Amino acid sequence: MTDISKDAIAPPRSFLSQDAIQVFYRLLAALLICAVLAVLSDSFLSLGNILNVLRQASLTFFIASGLTLVVLTAGLDLSVGANVALSACIAGTVIHKTGSPALGILTGLACGGIVGLLNGVMVTALRIPSFIATYGMLWVLNGLTYWYMAGETLHDFPAGFRQIGSGYLFGLPIPVYLLLVFLGIGTLFAQRTIWGQEIYAIGANPVAARLSGIPVARRLLLVYAVSGTMAGLASIIFLSRLNSAEADIGESLTLPAIAAVLIGGTSLFGGVGTVFGTFIGALILTLVLNGMNLLSVSANWQPLVTGIIVILAVWLDMKTRRRAQ
């Protein structure tokens, strides 16, 4: 009773401004981490390090942005890391065989997209819970990649192709420009298109979404395909930056991507979150890991810290939302 009357008296809060407040808190947190790191480490504020953080964050963001859409529908894609590995290895092979980076890029994107589409089919047509379906996909992809590569490493890609991941334009790394482009596209798609709004509606209440005529299965297929394609894009950036492809490059990518989405304020229960929040999430996670690196903490600590951050992020999110209700 009391809840209802309180809701009736309180002024209506617009959905977007609530999101804006959430993003603002996270920006503050990122700035706070920057301030602490600037005090603790002399090299943090160097131009080289800041560009390094941005480049690193952009890699996490590419994977995490597609994943954000999946999580907005209350799903999860655990196969993104393994998808990056397979797409990178296949794209690398195509570049080596044909000598054409463009063909390699297209193959990488297509490979990622097809894997995503298969995830979507498992979730919609076969009705397997997304976290199990994509977890199964993770191991299928892992097996395929290791079998395909048979312990080999691909390297020595054309210099022009390597520019994508390691080149600069007007003093900024090229991946940072790509990050801005996809941040813009992702935000516009999610906030300003009907399809984007339908994705929010599906996550908030799938039954209501279906009853109001949204083609739920088709939108879900789209969302998983986009997540896969973004993993394909990330594989291209990885390939060109590392200048090598191995079967195991995807193993340490999934947890950070999920962490970025959750730190960014996208709710696991669907319907709430923004692509911009995920960008801030990727930035915060990268800052923390970069800071550990600058303070000479062994890289062995990274999975432990990322795991703790994932749990903390979900818990904080649930707590603030419970209070907001």
Add this chain to the structure above:
Amino acid sequence: MREAAVVSQSNPLQRIPGVAIVLVLLIAVFGAIAPGFLSVANLSNVLVQSTILTMLALPMTLIIMTEGLDLSMGAVLTLTSLCVAIVSLATKSMLLGLGAGLLVGAAFGTVNGWLVAILGIPPFVATLGTLGMAQGLSLIVSDGQSVVGIPHSVRDIYSATLLGVPVPIVMALASYAAFHGLLYHTRFGTYIFALGGNREALRYAGLSPNRLLIAVYAIGGAMAGIAGLLMTARMNSGHPTAGLGLEFDAIAAVAVGGTSFERGNGWLLGTLLGVLSVGVLRNGLNLISLPSSVQVASVGVLVIVALFLDGLRSRA
């Protein structure tokens, strides 16, 4: 709760065909195409190699029955295996090593249960987080290196026999008996059925679903601790990636065995047959010299097919 008990008694009979057919088919196919598959030495090898998976799949069945999941089990097994190796190396005592493994495993399981039950974090994300934590701790305590030179008393567990039966098999059978007794013949077992099927009923009965849920996850962690001892004994060392992906084989065994992810009914004997199916599949592919990567992929396909069939059955 009576309803849950009825479900547990009637469904297994309908389910016997599913997983049993899978197992018989796999044995028939590999018996035909894989040289030496049906030899006594190889079959007993399959059994011994399935013991670690049995230790994980039994508690995984209980966890999945509560509509939960434990993705951290493989990583926790890695950590407990390292703990067994490090502690037994330092103290020269197998029992102290086992104690350390059990303690660390149960602690991780309790944390999982706490995150799921008290904080209400969805199980797959909570245990994904603890997966990262266990993986990180494994790297930290081992510094990324193998732990070698462990005492003979640990290694001998894997090769010793009791009345002619290998000790790992004795341990796996004893675990099965314990879980069977726990699930079907104690009140706690009935509560586990209710945790998945009808949590409200538990509350009305004056019980705390949260505490029961924590206990279920803690049992899973403790079993990963015992399995860690077997893993260390089998490899004669502790290795920071020893248990990588084992939780997936366990989930596969449970899914193939006919335990449902959504309706809170499980079948332990099905899980055991599921474990054997996964073991036969991996062993058979190995004998026809397909690399372990193909084995991993085929287990993935096995899970997806099993879940698809489970979905069909639930709609039928």
